[in-house]
Amino acid sequence: MPDEVKKPEGDKGPCVECSRRKFAKIGMGSVAAIGAGASVFGYQFLSPNVLYEPSPIVDAGKPDRYPPDSVTADTQNGIYIVHGAQGIYALSAVCTHLGCLTAWKPELGIIACPCHGSKFHVDGIKFAGPAPRPLPWLKTWVDDDGNVLIDRSEPLTREQFVRI
Numbered sequence: 350m351p352d353e354v355k356k357p358e359g360d361k362g363p364c365v366e367c368s369r370r371k372f373a374k375i376g377m378g379s380v381a382a383i384g385a386g387a388s389v390f391g392y393q394f395l396s397p398n399v400l401y402e403p404s405p406i407v408d409a410g411k412p413d414r415y416p417p418d419s420v421t422a423d424t425q426n427g428i429y430i431v432h433g434a435q436g437i438y439a440l441s442a443v444c445t446h447l448g449c450l451t452a453w454k455p456e457l458g459i460i461a462c463p464c465h466g467s468k469f470h471v472d473g474i475k476f477a478g479p480a481p482r483p484l485p486w487l488k489t490w491v492d493d494d495g496n497v498l499i500d501r502s503e504p505l506t507r508e509q510f511v512r513i
Contacts, residue, residue, distance in 0.1 A: 405502035412437060412497055412511075420460075420471060422453045428487060428499055429453060429460065431471055436510030439487040439499040440473045446480040460484065 407426045415421055415432040422429055422442065427450060429440040440460075442451050449464035460469040467478030474483045485504035489511050492498050497511065 405500055407499045407501060409439075409497040409499055411495060412491065415497075420453050420455070424450065426499075426501065428501060429484075430497070430499070433471070433510075437489060437497060438510050439489045440484045441487060441501070441504065442484075444480055445475075445482040445484065446478070451484070 407423070407428065409415075409423070409430055412432075415430055415437060417432055418434070420429055420431050424442065427442045429442055431438050431440065442460075443449070444451050444462040444464070444467055446462065446465055446467050449462050451460050451462045451467075451469070454461050458471065460471070460473075461467070462478060462480065465479055467475060467480035469475050469480075469484050472483075473486060488500040488503040488505055490498055491511055
């Protein structure tokens with residue numbers, strides 16, 4: 350049998366320097382750190398996670414910016430502003446097939462979807478491709494300052510022209 354090592358008489362264990370007071374301070378500090386971390390995550394959880402989107406109403410400027418018989422593409426807002434014989438109207442530039450952004454082809458006089466080949470007349474009517482519906486017309490009006498305003502959130506069920 351190996352010889353057992355005997356502890357010296359005054360030895361009370363491995364944590365002689367640790368007093369109850371030090372242990373309590375370390376424990377309280379740990380609890381405070383955990384509480385602070387939980388408070389930060391709790392605040393993030395309870396604070397609103399709001400996605401701020403731009404206004405659906407677009408100020409397209411003065412009507413004289415759009416010459417007669419013209420189609421102006423506003424790719425930033427996803428709209429076409431068309432000045433036809435009956436007045437100014439706006440179309441959505443988002444294809445009704447899968448939501449791709451369409452492109453105005455002035456050499457052909459059509460609006461075409463580069464993704465899947467849908468083609469639309471200037472009035473939004475589909476004549477080729479997989480799109481199930483025509484491009485929607487958007488509510489268009491002139492405000493008190495004489496600017497053309499377009500509401501992208503309100504598609505129209507029938508054609509509406511702004512007479513200039």
